[in-house]
Amino acid sequence: MSIVVKVEEKLFQNRYKVDSGRPHISILDEDKCRNDCRERACIVCCPAGCWTMEGNGGVTVISDGCLECGTCRIICDEHRNVEWEYPRGGYGILFKFG
Numbered sequence: 001m002s003i004v005v006k007v008e009e010k011l012f013q014n015r016y017k018v019d020s021g022r023p024h025i026s027i028l029d030e031d032k033c034r035n036d037c038r039e040r041a042c043i044v045c046c047p048a049g050c051w052t053m054e055g056n057g058g059v060t061v062i063s064d065g066c067l068e069c070g071t072c073r074i075i076c077d078e079h080r081n082v083e084w085e086y087p088r089g090g091y092g093i094l095f096k097f098g
């Protein structure tokens, strides 16, 4: 008998410690997202759903829940518009494997 486990169920086992007021990911130039980026790949690439499209064509990122995979930074290579660093020690994702 095989047991199927969904990614969402695995992610639910992780915990995240928020560093209030100190997001570790930010957008350098929001106008660039709105006006110069057609793909907006950051929105679809993030496994944690941290990136969202706004009604005005802009993009927002809320790094709470970020898995620290770095994909958003890599995928914005053409525009280099993502400021990315690891959270301070003791904050961020706490992975649980079970």
Ligand code: SF4
Pocket: 027, 032, 033, 034, 037, 039, 040, 041, 042, 043, 059, 075, 076, 079, 080, 081, 082
């Ligand atoms: S991929 Fe980069 S430039 Fe494009 S919307 Fe996302 S952060 Fe902005």
Ligand code: SF4
Pocket: 025, 045, 046, 047, 048, 049, 050, 051, 063, 065, 066, 067, 068, 069, 070, 071, 072, 073
């Ligand atoms: S590092 Fe990964 S999980 Fe975190 S916001 Fe970027 S794509 Fe999402």
